[in-house]
Amino acid sequence: VQPLPDPASSRLSDALRRLSQDPRSVQALVDAGQASLALDDVDAAEGFLRRAEAVAPGDGRIKAGLASVMVRRQPVEALRLFAEAEQAGEPMRFHAAERGLAYDLIGDNTHAQEAYRAFLALGEDPLVTRRLALSQAIAGDQRGSEATLLPLLQRSDLSAYRTRAFALAILGKTEEAVSIAETMLPDRLSGRIAPYLRYMPRLTRAQQAAAANLGVFPQAAQIGRDDPALAALVPTAARSSPATGADARLVPSGAPLGSP
Secondary structure, eight states: OOOOOOHHHHHHHHHHHHHHHOTTOHHHHHHHHHHHHHTTOHHHHHHHHHHHHHHOTTOHHHHHHHHHHHHTTOHHHHHHHHHHHHHTTOOGGGGHHHHHHHHHTTTOHHHHHHHHHHHHTTSOOHHHHHHHHHHHHHTTBHHHHHHHHHHHHHTTOHHHHHHHHHHHHHTTOHHHHHHHHHHHSOHHHHHHHHHHHTTGGGSOHHHHHHHHHHOOOOOGGGTTOOOHHHHTTSOGGGSOOOBOOOOGGGSOTTOOOOOO
């Protein structure tokens, strides 16, 4: 069975066709930027959006698009751009998934989870559901994380099992995390992520979010250390209170996960 083509590829092709007719079309440039970002081509996305910015520098759609690019590079700058997009009248509910990730990447799990829930109110999205579950684990809310993941796990979503492994590692249950990875994920993937799972408890909240969501780990000298300027952005009140406890429904039949 051949996989269906990524819809983002079709959107990009359509945007490029329109740009061939009008290279200064803001809508086509924004569409091309968003499609490129969906295809994980961050450099191309920024290129299209910078071209759009040169034509319409105050456009909220462009600022939000550039913010989504910056989430993967400079989350503090991303949040600034999201705020500017909001001030320009761009509806933030459509960008809440990326805004939430930016909050997680500075260690502000409370605002991250608010943004994820706002996006999920628009409809089901497995990726954002997994981000929410990770954010809850980072904040210490084990029960919330497990409840969020449960519907995906019950559908045997392999990406959800990867998230479950990282969530447990973040919560300090590294052996259970490695056991899930080895039991539920393909060998080529489980063998690759197991060493990183053991590092998760040593990372800061921001570093855990970057590792689990983007696969970006800090240099050895930076493990467990955030830039003071980054930490200053997150008020104490924005940090969630920890909660513990596991749901036995999350343990797949026959998987040797031990006690939650």
